[in-house]
Amino acid sequence: MSEIDARLADLDIVLPDPVAPVANYVPYVVTGNLVFISGQVSIAPDGLITGKLGAEVSLERGIEAAHACGVNLIAQLKAACDGDLDRVRRVVKLGGFVNSTPDFTDQPKVVNGTSDLMVAVFGDSGRHARAAVGAPSLPMNAAVEVDGVFEIG
DSSP, rough: OOOOHHHHHHHTOOOOOOOSSSSOOOOEEEEEEEEEEEEOOOOEEEEEEEEBBTTTTTTTHHHHHHHHHHHHHHHHHHHHHTGGGGGEEEEEEEEEEEEEEEOOOOOHHHHHHEEEEEEEEGGGGOEEEEEEEEHHHOGBBEEEEEEEEEEOO
């Protein structure tokens, strides 16, 4: 078992099968030592977390949705690394999109659900640059979507 797989097990995280694209794009692109992963929506083990932050979705549920996005990012990353997450050298950048009302301003707190996961899984190499923005809607009414750039060896 790889070091990162062991850490995932310690955190009680089971990676799902990577989600297939829903339109005309690929789930990730590897170029040189970088992996660009397409946006992953908030699909949790119990299904898609939907709704709008600042309306029917609580901050806590939004953080759970962002965590689910992070798990899905790692699942795609594992596929991009041919199953070996120990190849990951750095989480470079995350882009977080939060389905939210115009007056909701806690997007950074929501996207911490992904950021905190990356640090828990990859340690200091999980610290990254980031954007966390509000969106008037997301595909399939997802509560959160996150994309990412990762450095691999």
